[in-house]
Amino acid sequence: MSNVYEQRVNDFMAKVIAKNPSEVEFHQAVHEVVESIIPFIEENPQYKDAKILDRMVEPERVIMFRVPWLDDKGDVQVNRGFRIEMNSAIGPYKGGLRLHPTVNLGVLKFLAFEQVFKNSLTTLPMGGGKGGSDFDPKGKSDNEVMRFTQSFMSELFRHIGPNTDVPAGDIGVGGREIGFLFGQYKRLRNEFTGILTGKGMEWGGSLIRPEATGYGAVYFAQEMLNTRNDSMNGKIVAISGSGNVAQYATEKATEFGAKVVTLSDSSGYIYDPAGIDADKLAFVMELKNVRRGRIKEYADKYGVEFFAGQRPWGVKCDIAMPCATQNEVNEEEAKTLLANGCFVISEGANMPSSPEAIEVYQNAKILYGLGKAANAGGVAVSGLEMSQNSMRFNWTREEVDAKLQQIMKDIHSTCVKWGKDGDYIDYVKGANIGGFVKVADAMLAQGLV
Ligand code: GLU
Numbered sequence: 521m522s523n524v525y526e527q528r529v530n531d532f533m534a535k536v537i538a539k540n541p542s543e544v545e546f547h548q549a550v551h552e553v554v555e556s557i558i559p560f561i562e563e564n565p566q567y568k569d570a571k572i573l574d575r576m577v578e579p580e581r582v583i584m585f586r587v588p589w590l591d592d593k594g595d596v597q598v599n600r601g602f603r604i605e606m607n608s609a610i611g612p613y614k615g616g617l618r619l620h621p622t623v624n625l626g627v628l629k630f631l632a633f634e635q636v637f638k639n640s641l642t643t644l645p646m647g648g649g650k651g652g653s654d655f656d657p658k659g660k661s662d663n664e665v666m667r668f669t670q671s672f673m674s675e676l677f678r679h680i681g682p683n684t685d686v687p688a689g690d691i692g693v694g695g696r697e698i699g700f701l702f703g704q705y706k707r708l709r710n711e712f713t714g715i716l717t718g719k720g721m722e723w724g725g726s727l728i729r730p731e732a733t734g735y736g737a738v739y740f741a742q743e744m745l746n747t748r749n750d751s752m753n754g755k756i757v758a759i760s761g762s763g764n765v766a767q768y769a770t771e772k773a774t775e776f777g778a779k780v781v782t783l784s785d786s787s788g789y790i791y792d793p794a795g796i797d798a799d800k801l802a803f804v805m806e807l808k809n810v811r812r813g814r815i816k817e818y819a820d821k822y823g824v825e826f827f828a829g830q831r832p833w834g835v836k837c838d839i840a841m842p843c844a845t846q847n848e849v850n851e852e853e854a855k856t857l858l859a860n861g862c863f864v865i866s867e868g869a870n871m872p873s874s875p876e877a878i879e880v881y882q883n884a885k886i887l888y889g890l891g892k893a894a895n896a897g898g899v900a901v902s903g904l905e906m907s908q909n910s911m912r913f914n915w916t917r918e919e920v921d922a923k924l925q926q927i928m929k930d931i932h933s934t935c936v937k938w939g940k941d942g943d944y945i946d947y948v949k950g951a952n953i954g955g956f957v958k959v960a961d962a963m964l965a966q967g968l969v
Pocket of ligand 1: 614615616617686687688689690691717870895896898899900902
């Protein structure tokens with residue numbers, strides 16, 4: 521980047537940091553975007569004159585609320601609830617709810633900001649939002665989760681609607697939580713509408729939605745490999761996480777002939793050099809989704825190694841798929857991955873690589889598919905769930921999967937269109953500019969709002 525652009529980026533960031541002190545993840549997400557966008561808007565002054573970027577870093581609305589609930593002992597607990605309504609230029613606010621003790625305003629603003637670009641890339645009409653709470657679901661009973669989610673929805677319901685804001689799942693929010701949230705909304709409003717996605721199949725959910733984020737991230741890896749006339753077949757894959765995204769990434773990668781050798785949770789990772797096949801994956805799904813146990817049990821059951829307190833980036837692999845959480849790959853780990861022969865990164869999580877790790881990938885010119893492109897399959901099928909709810913009709917598994925595959929191809933093409941630089945495809949630049957243009961043009965058309 522030239523010195524002039526670098527100065528502009530620094531000036532812009534200084535303003536963002538001064539206005540949003542201590543929101544470090546938000547600063548990180550904005551910085552990654554403005555590094556791509558500032559040179560672009562210098563050449564496209566209509567966006568600069570209308571201060572589109574200044575407007576995009578300011579949420580349209582932030583809702584913050586008290587969530588009191590009773591635990592199983594009858595004691596009062598108090599959590600903080602949030603919904604960030606970031607941008608509605610191209611559709612209703614759309615994005616998940618995260619329940620995790622690390623949730624705070626800065627984390628949700630980073631996620632909502634990323635969601636705006638991601639949703640734009642899907643080609644579907646969805647704005648960007650994100651929400652959640654610092655509630656920790658770990659170790660809580662079903663009844664405690666129900667009482668918390670009912671209390672959470674008792675405030676959130678007045679802010680959302682099928683044409684206003686449509687939340688979904690994220691870390692700590694799966695089928696069980698979406699069920700409780702939907703039930704409470706319906707009771708308060710006396711209305712059965714598509715106000716959440718990720719619903720159960722019997723009550724308005726879409727086929728392939730549970731699989732979509734993980735499948736999509738593998739489809740995206742496959743698209744990247746295609747550009748080098750290569751494929752997933754025979755590749756060794758390291759995956760982090762063991763929740764919804766990691767599980768279905770494992771399933772699809774294995775179906776494509778790759779061997780997935782790691783999974784992890786907050787206590788450590790398992791390394792299974794023989795590969796996590798369909799039977800072993802069924803065990804993981806029961807362990808994590810039903811019994812809600814720890815991944816170490818996999819090592820005990822299958823007699824493989826468990827590495828306590830470590831992340832899986834030290835193993836030999838061709839492809840790494842971070843599917844756990846933000847900043848889970850640092851500079852050292854990125855260097856180790858590359859030294860071990862890894863040449864494809866497809867991110868199932870949001871912002872899992874630190875800025876320094878991204879620099880390592882970019883300098884080495886490996887295939888780096890950042891989260892807002894590679895993990896957009898989840899929200900894309902959420903968009904398809906909204907369409908099906910509006911039509912009061914359901915597509916088949918094959919129909920939804922075909923649409924998902926097409927969307928991932930389209931996202932890849934958009935990244936190539938805006939990020940191609942000679943032989944190299946800069947997916948960061950491609951996704952940021954590609955996501956930006958549609959939202960920015962809509963904002964220009966709609967005047968100063
Ligand atoms: N939480 C997911 C994401 O990060 C999905 C959001 C949705 O389906 O609305 O994109």
